[in-house]
Amino acid sequence: ARLPAFVAVDLGATSGRVMLGVVHPDAPEVSGPGRGIPGRGPDSSRGGSARVELVETGRFPNGPVAVPRAGGDVVDLRWDVLGLWRGIVDGLREAGREAARRGARVQGVGVDSWAVDYGLLDADGALLGAPRSYRDPRILGAAERVYERVSPAEHYAVNGLQHLAFTTEFQLVAGADDAAWRSARGLLLIPDLITCWLTGRQVAEVTNASTTGLLDVRARAWSDELLGRLGSEFPALAGLKDVLPDLVEPGTVVGPLRPALAEETALGDVPVVAVASHDTASAVAAIPLGAGAADGAREAGVAAYVSSGTWSLVGLELDAPVLTEASRAANFTNELGLDGTVRYLRNVMGLWVLDECLREWEREGTPEDLGELLAAAAEEPGGRCVVDVDDDAFLAPGDMPARFRAAAEAAGQVVPTTRPALARAVLDSLATAYARVVARAGELAGVEVGAVHVAGGGVRNELLCRLTAEATGLPVVAGPVEAAALGNVLVQARAVGVLDGGLDALRDVVVASTELTAYPPR
Ligand code: LFR
Numbered sequence: 001a002r003l004p005a006f007v008a009v010d011l012g013a014t015s016g017r018v019m020l021g022v023v024h025p026d027a028p029e030v031s032g033p034g035r036g037i038p039g040r041g042p043d044s045s046r047g048g049s050a051r052v053e054l055v056e057t058g059r060f061p062n063g064p065v066a067v068p069r070a071g072g073d074v075v076d077l078r079w080d081v082l083g084l085w086r087g088i089v090d091g092l093r094e095a096g097r098e099a100a101r102r103g104a105r106v107q108g109v110g111v112d113s114w115a116v117d118y119g120l121l122d123a124d125g126a127l128l129g130a131p132r133s134y135r136d137p138r139i140l141g142a143a144e145r146v147y148e149r150v151s152p153a154e155h156y157a158v159n160g161l162q163h164l165a166f167t168t169e170f171q172l173v174a175g176a177d178d179a180a181w182r183s184a185r186g187l188l189l190i191p192d193l194i195t196c197w198l199t200g201r202q203v204a205e206v207t208n209a210s211t212t213g214l215l216d217v218r219a220r221a222w223s224d225e226l227l228g229r230l231g232s233e234f235p236a237l238a239g240l241k242d243v244l245p246d247l248v249e250p251g252t253v254v255g256p257l258r259p260a261l262a263e264e265t266a267l268g269d270v271p272v273v274a275v276a277s278h279d280t281a282s283a284v285a286a287i288p289l290g291a292g293a294a295d296g297a298r299e300a301g302v303a304a305y306v307s308s309g310t311w312s313l314v315g316l317e318l319d320a321p322v323l324t325e326a327s328r329a330a331n332f333t334n335e336l337g338l339d340g341t342v343r344y345l346r347n348v349m350g351l352w353v354l355d356e357c358l359r360e361w362e363r364e365g366t367p368e369d370l371g372e373l374l375a376a377a378a379e380e381p382g383g384r385c386v387v388d389v390d391d392d393a394f395l396a397p398g399d400m401p402a403r404f405r406a407a408a409e410a411a412g413q414v415v416p417t418t419r420p421a422l423a424r425a426v427l428d429s430l431a432t433a434y435a436r437v438v439a440r441a442g443e444l445a446g447v448e449v450g451a452v453h454v455a456g457g458g459v460r461n462e463l464l465c466r467l468t469a470e471a472t473g474l475p476v477v478a479g480p481v482e483a484a485a486l487g488n489v490l491v492q493a494r495a496v497g498v499l500d501g502g503l504d505a506l507r508d509v510v511v512a513s514t515e516l517t518a519y520p521p522r
Helices: 081-101 142-149 152-159 168-174 179-183 190-199 224-233 259-264 279-285 325-329 352-363 370-379 400-410 419-445 462-472 483-495 503-513
Strands: 003-011 015-024 051-061 065-068 075-078 104-113 118-121 186-189 252-256 271-274 302-308 312-318 333-336 342-348 449-455 476-478 517-519
Touching (some): 003 081, 003 279, 015 483, 051 483, 104 190, 104 279, 142 168, 152 224, 190 252, 302 419, 352 419, 370 419, 419 449, 419 462
Parallel strands (some): 104 271, 302 449
Antiparallel strands (some): 003 015, 065 075, 312 342
């Protein structure tokens, strides 16, 4: 029989990927990579878990595009979703070919992406203009206008979200007078938009919908209360309720691939599955919490995580939201996860700050090699310059080295004058933020944290992993790199019956599929 395979479309803010995940069945005596490290939590000593092999079949750049308007100085920051769509279709076609070469059969397609952003559809179901990027500075100030009418505490009691300037709700308020909004008859978050283009069907997958600010976190349903309040305070948004699609939980089959695409990509009649479509939710599903902590692991305690890509999402997996006033004041979010879980976390600005420095140096015509820069940064003295990377000043694209130095100066820190010193300062600032957030998450949730997992692209940044272990005083377990794509594949495989079991069973598959690296606390 041919091996089952699934195609994960994973869209990040700086690149999109299409990955083929081939599921290899239980192999009792095989010791996969990652099994060498003594584990706790998921049963990593057990043979016999299936294994997923990920093969990249498409990769394309992404980033906000500055689009000028007619008749003025206004520039909008938008996503090139048409370019992404082209990359996705090419990647699907290549996935079909790759599956054939490997004697595998594609049994599903699923899409995850960054959160909060959305496309509007007109009455014909056609896209009304390129979706706006959450980094568009036009958003600044919108949240405050909302809070004057519906207080932060009233929001938190229902949606449980941290304050982020760009939450969907605030974007909608900022755009309430737009001509496009007046014509809108549908609203789809980015992964739901791609899923709609794949299937023709409109749904709102719940993990991503939980980042809109419009959901009741306990009910995992749209909040009539918040939608009602918003509509009465901002009459232009009174129709919002009618443009939101029905919610579905991850693992729901949305429909078959549209026949024309089935033919064009040669994938045939495969189901398109709503996965945990928020990339962070897919990533967390694939973090083997509790496994792989080598020497130095505390006896007791739960594992925290850092999902590290453009953003760093730092927190805990819980089975119920924490909606206390202390939690709100500490700006912790309760986003929804797979299988009824809650992602209790905070956004930390993440590797975006360093990546923007690299892009700025490239724009200036003196590009920097990341590997060499990190090697030099590792030789720099640590702890000399720590700034609050979560300041909104770092949100928009631009001259990040200058902004970072200005922030260092304002904070009375040693201002980094060389690139390695700057890189070191960014990483020290990130590691310090992680340590603060991990400790606070434990306090607020009432648990003792015994280890920290790092997953996503940041796994490749060994210096940051080491600094995280030092700053938290906890063992760090790094891996997998392609956590979101892996989580995406796992949910599809379970939805069609190729895998079974709960999160622990899925994470056993991750352990069998991944190389985990342990960083001792010192
Ligand atoms: C990470 C992420 C974060 C979300 C941010 C903006 O890629 O999805 O979880 O806060 O992007 O959507």
